[in-house]
Amino acid sequence: MSYQIAKTITNILSGTGVLVVYLFYVSNRYQAGLLAMDELQSWSQIMLIFIGIGIAVAILVQIIFHILFSIGMAVNQSIKNGNCNDQDLEKTIKMEMVEDEMGKLIELKSMRVSYITVGIGFVASLALLFFDYSAFIALNVLFASFYTGGILDGFTQLYYYKRGV
Amino acid sequence: MGKQFEITNNVRKLRFFNDEMTQQQLAEKAEVSRQTIIAIEGGKYSPSLELAFRIAHAFGVQINDVFDYRVTEK
Numbered sequence: 001m002s003y004q005i006a007k008t009i010t011n012i013l014s015g016t017g018v019l020v021v022y023l024f025y026v027s028n029r030y031q032a033g034l035l036a037m038d039e040l041q042s043w044s045q046i047m048l049i050f051i052g053i054g055i056a057v058a059i060l061v062q063i064i065f066h067i068l069f070s071i072g073m074a075v076n077q078s079i080k081n082g083n084c085n086d087q088d089l090e091k092t093i094k095m096e097m098v099e100d101e102m103g104k105l106i107e108l109k110s111m112r113v114s115y116i117t118v119g120i121g122f123v124a125s126l127a128l129l130f131f132d133y134s135a136f137i138a139l140n141v142l143f144a145s146f147y148t149g150g151i152l153d154g155f156t157q158l159y160y161y162k163r164g165v
Numbered sequence: 166m167g168k169q170f171e172i173t174n175n176v177r178k179l180r181f182f183n184d185e186m187t188q189q190q191l192a193e194k195a196e197v198s199r200q201t202i203i204a205i206e207g208g209k210y211s212p213s214l215e216l217a218f219r220i221a222h223a224f225g226v227q228i229n230d231v232f233d234y235r236v237t238e239k
Contacts, residue, residue, distance in 0.1 A: 002200040095189070100197040102210050161200060164209020 003069065003096040004103060005161050007062075012154035014061040018054045019147040025050075026140075037136040047143050054147070069093075105165050110156035114149040121145020171235045176206045179224045179231060194223035 026046065029035045035042055073093055078084045122145065125138035180186040188206070192199045197216065204210035205220070212220065221228040 002198070002203075004198065004200050091193075092189075095193050096198065098192075098196065098198050100201050101213055101216060102201040102204060103198065161204075164204050164207070 002161075005158065006069065007065065008154050008157045008161070010061055010065045011058070012151055012158075014057050015054075015147055015150045015154065018050065018057055019144065019151070021053075022046075022050045022143075022147075037134045040135055040139070043136055043139055047139070050143075069096075102165060106157050106160040109160060109165070110153045113156045114153040117149035117152050118145050121148070167238075169237045171237065172211050173208065173233045173235065174205060175231055175233075176202070176220065179226065183224055191220070191223055195219040 026035070029046075035046075070089075070093055073096065074084050074089055077089055077092065081088075121142055124145070125142040128138045128141060129135065176191070180188070180191060188199050188202045192202045195202070195216065196219065201210065201212075201216075205212055217228055217232055221231045224231065
């Protein structure tokens with residue numbers, strides 16, 4: 001598995017994880033009667049906290065992933081060559097992590113999917129408000145569309161890496 | 166009747182005839198990721214002109230020795 005594919009899978013997993021935890025947390029609090037539909041201040045507070053958590057988790061997961069990836073490369077080099085030279089290892093890691101034209105093209109295409117998803121989420125939330133649904137539903141649809149956009153971005157990248165551009 | 170354009174390449178063959186150069190080694194020489202070399206070799210990605218030249222340069226051959234452009238009638 002190449003660095004790009006492994007990194008994309010890690011991003012998908014961390015994004016999905018945060019979204020699942022958010023849905024679990026919110027449904028638990030809602031069912032326990034700790035949150036009402038019209039408490040927009042509380043909903044926005046929770047969402048802001050989860051945006052922060054999402055960013056922190058994404059950074060943490062990336063750090064852990066890069067550490068594990070580097071260890072994996074070092075082990076791989078040791079098995080191949082019998083020893084692990086720091087300079088060679090650094091060069092190999094740099095080469096694996098290089099962002100080239102194909103990576104940039106895939107990123108652009110997947111970003112388009114992400115924007116479309118967020119756009120659909122935004123329009124859907126406005127439509128929900130128009131049809132007299134509560135603001136809490138519209139807010140949650142908007143919030144979920146941001147995370148879904150991120151997850152779909154990852155899946156699109158995987159698709160293009162496997163199928164080609 | 167329409168025309169179909171296809172870009173084929175000899176990267177795999179050229180790697181073999183260059184001391185069985187690995188995809189990683191070619192990626193290093195062309196300054197791209199191994200993933201990109203895999204995609205080019207498998208015909209899943211058509212590189213930019215600049216990258217095509219870099220790959221040809223890595224093998225020490227002309228660009229048309231690496232890539233071939235075919236037009237076929239559908």
